[in-house]
Amino acid sequence: MRRFLLIFTPYVWLLALFLVPFLIVLKISLSDTALAIPPYLPVIEWSEGWQGFKDFLSQLDFENFTWLSQDDLYWKAYLSSLKIAALSTLLTLLVGYPIAYGMAQAPDEWRPTLMMLVILPFWTSFLIRVYSWMGILGNEGLLNQFLLWTGVISEPLHIMNTPTAVYIGIVYTYLPFMILPIYAALEKLDSSLLEAAEDLGCSRLSAFWLVTIPLSKNGIIAGSFLVFIPALGEFVIPSLLGGSGTLMIGKVLWEEFFSNRDWPVASAVAVVLLLILIIPIILFQRNEQKAREADQ
C-alpha cells in the first residue's frame, strides 16, 4: 500500500499539472478562432450531454497545424530558437563546469558559503536582474563607459538589442541551474578513484577526462536539460535585451496570442514546441536504458 502511494503521488502530480493543461491546449489547437469569450469555437455543450460532446468532437480539425507548415515564419522561428538554446546551453556548460568543479574542490567549510553565493541572485526578481543588464550593456551603459574610460575601445560597443545580449542574458540567468547538478555530481566523486588513475599512470589531465567527466555525466545532462528547455521557449530575455531581428518561437507565440487573437494557432505552436522538446528526451532515455541493459 505504501509503495502504491509513493508511485501514485508523482503520477497525480504529472496528471494534474502536465497532462490536463496539455489536453486543454491540444483541444484549443484543434478549434477555430472566433470573436467571442473565450475567442475560439467549438465549446463543449455540457447541457446536451453525450450528443453535445460528439458534436464538439466532429468540429475539431488539424487546419491550424497545416497552417504552421505553410508559412516559413514558424520553421525559421523554431530553428532560430533551437540554435539560440543549444548555443546558450553550451556556453553555460563551459562557464558553469569550472565553477562547479572549483566548488567541489574547495575546503569543506567553504562549500555552504559558495553554494549560498550561487543561489543568492534568486533572491532578486528575475525581471530586475534582466533590466540591470540593460543598464550594463546599453550604448551609454556601465560596460561601455568603463571600456571607454580605460581606453580599450574608442567607440561604444553595440551589444544591446543584438543576439549577443540575448546570449549574455540567458547564460547569466540559467547559470545556477547548470552549476548545481554538476556540483552535486562532483561532490559525490570518490577522490580515491583519481588517485588510483594516477597510480596506474594517468596524467592529471587524462584522469580528469577519463574519470571526472564521465562520473559527472549525469550532472552535465541534468544541467543541460534544465538550461536548454526553458531557453528554447524564452520570451522575456529576447524581448528585453534582443532587437526586433532576434526571432524566437516564444515571441511568435506571443504575437499569435495577443496580436492575432488566434488562440488556436498559438496553441498549435505550443503543441509543436512540446513535441520538439519531448521527442529528443524520449529518444535519449531509450538510449540510456539500452546502455544500462548492455552493461548488465
Added chain:
Amino acid sequence: MKNRFLAATAGLALVAGAAAAEEVRVYNWSDYIDDSLLTKFEEETGLDLIYDVFDSNEVLETKMLAGGSGYDVVVPSGTFLQRQITAGAFQKLDKSKLPNIENMWDVIEERTAKYDPDNAYSINYMWGTTGIGVNVGKVKEALGDGAPIGSLALIFDPANMEKLAECGVHFLDAPVEMIPAALKYIGEDPDSHDPDVIAKAEDVLMGVRPYVQKFHSSEYINALANGDICVAFGWSGDILQARDRAIEADNGVEIAYNAPSEGALMWFDQMAIPVDAPNPEGAHVFLNFIMDAQNIATASNYVYYANGNKASQPMLVEDVIGDPAVYPDEETLKNLYTTTPYEAKVQRVVTRLWTKIKSGT
C-alpha cells in the same frame, strides 16, 4: 511599551478597515492620468482604488476575451472597443447613475458613436492624433533647416531616415497605427481592408525599417525627453509630455509635435465596464468622477491630451486648449481620418506583415 502596543493595534485596525472598504479596479494606459486624481477619488468616495496600467490595446484585448479579468473599468481605443462589444465583453452603461454625462461634448460623441452606437457602452476619456515628435535641434542638424518635420516624408522617405538613423528613430509597435500612416503617405486609403492595398504599406515600411532603432509604444517618451532619440512616430500627448519633461529637466532638448500634413489618424480612448466586472456599481461611480469637469480638466492639463468633455474646457490651461497640437483647429480637423477594425483574416495579414517588417522574416 503601552504606546507601542496601542500603535500596533491602531495599525491592525487600519489594515482591517482597508480590507473592508469596497474596491474599484481600473485598468488604464500608462502615463495617462494625474496621480492626484487617484487619491482624490478615494477620499471623495471612500472606495479603494486599484489602478493598473498597460501600454498596448492587444494586451487589454486578450484579457477581455479571456474573460474574468477582474477589472471594473478598462480603456480600449475605438476600433478595439467596437470589436470587443461584438464579442460581448462589455455591459451597457446605466446612464441614470452618470449625472455628469451631460458634460460630454457632442462633437466627440458623434465620432465615437461610429465605434459604439449611441455611446451605449462607453464614455470618452481622451482623444488625440498620431503624429511625429522631433528633437528640433538634432533633426535640423541632420537634415538642415528645411527639414520636413511636419510631413510623413520625414519618417517614410529613406533618404531622410538614413540621415536620422544616427540620432535615433522610434516607431510605435502597433501595426494599426503604422500601416494606415504608410498608406496615407503613398496616397492610398488609410482605412483599407484590402490585403493587396495593405501590402503596399510593406514596401514603404521595409524601405525605412533598417533605420528604425526600436519599435516600442511607450519608451519614446523618456527617450525623446532625455535626447536619446531625435524622432518618434507616436501619440500626440505622449510627445507633448516628453516636451514637458525636457523643459523641466532643462537639458536643452526642444521637442515639437506635428500631426502630419498629409493627414493624421484620430483615435479615441473609451472607458467601458467589462461584462463580468466584480463591482459595476463602483465602476459607475468612477466614470461619473472622471466626467466631472474639474477632474477631467486636471487629467488633460497633466497628460496633454484633449478630452471629450465640453464643460471642462474653461478649466483647461492655455497650453492645452490653445495648442492646435492638442485641440486641432477646424482646418486640421478636416485633415484627420479614422479607421475601422480589421476582420480576423485581414488582421492575420496585418500581423504577419508587421512581424516581417520588425524581424525581416
